[in-house]
Amino acid sequence: MDLKLILEQLDVNDRQVDLDHLINNMLQQIGSTDPVLRDDLIYSTFSKLVMMDFLNKEQLTHLLNVCLDQEHLFYQIGERETDSVFTRSFSVLVVALVVEKDRSSRFLKKEQIEASIEGIIRYLQAEQDTRGFVALKGWAHSIAHGADALAELIRHPFFDREKTVECLDAIQECLFKEGTYVDDEDERLLFAIEALLEKGMKEERLSNWVTSLSDNLESLFEVERYSVAFFHKKGNVLSFLKSCYFRLLIRDTCSDARSVIEDVVEKWTRKIYLGD
Incomplete structure (x- = not known):
């Protein structure tokens, strides 16, 4: 059955739903150029599954690991003006979801949070497609989504304040990328600055x-x-x-x-x- 139709009809409370299969299907299409499927259905379903306790520790960890891998967060990294940005940008949003959930539920190990911080910093430095809204295809918003994930990681109890300089360097690099930010990217980057101040940055x-x-x-x-x-x-x-x-x-x-x-x-x- 078509994934869009599955998600439109999905009842997450239905015990017959194979969540493992559903997760992998959504991960395969996370970068769809169909904004309804990608944003309104896939991301929204991930948000519901993660934040409303439908996934167990193993499923959440799997979700984080896949979204951080070379075929998702770093998929065709360095490209500009291509559709690959949607895979990267919406993978990083799911990273933010899982990290936010872990701040209250604590199912991830310290090393996993540290690896996530390294990955998101490297992603923000490497991302070259800075488009916000793309006609007919919806939000790319790679820098804003990356900033969301960075802010969540800074807020996490396992964040090492020794990483403050690296976070600031990543934000600075975002500000000097090609292109003009017109879709509130500056506001989203500021959440990371506020999180650093809350963590004791002088x-x-x-x-x-x-x-x-x-x-x-x-x-x-x-x-x-x-x-x-x-x-x-x-x-x-x-x-x-x-x-x-x-x-x-x-x-x-x-x-x-x-x-x-x-x-x-x-x-x-x-x-x-x-x-x-």
Whole structure:
């Protein structure tokens, strides 16, 4: 029977449903270009199965391992503007689901969480297809989905704060990728920053990282000057920093870091538009 029809008619409470077979069938089609099948049915079914306790420890672990493998999270990694992004992007969303579930149920080993963190950081660094919404095919949103998974992993009790720098580096690399973010990718990346702060990241580290973003923009400007590519990256970085500023302001925290952001935004406004 067609998977779409199966999922449309699925009653997860039916004891006759072979969940192992269903999981593997959905994993095989997780990157479908049919947005109804991929997003509304496959992902939504995974969400229900994971979060509402329909899967046992072995099934959840299997789901995580498959989604992190070379045929899912890293499927044809490096491609741009191809349909392979849907497999990667929706695999990373399922990783986020399983990790979120483990924060309350604790069925994964520490080594599995550590491997997941390494995988998601490597994925965010390697992903080159940064499209948000794709006409006729729906959401790709690879960076936003990767950011969701990263934030969940940072929140996990097994997260090692020694990984903070690697997380910041991955976020920075996302901000300097080709393409313009127009679908709230900056907001999703900020969830990871907030999670790091909640895990005890020092304000000084955040301030220094903001300064490094500006320094990298400076180096890029020296090479690319007033090119379209430079303006896209500058737009991504400054949009992210402005969102970060107001998120910190709303939380009434990190006043020194907010001052650094103010200085960076002012610097680039003057440099580009006022000729300073």
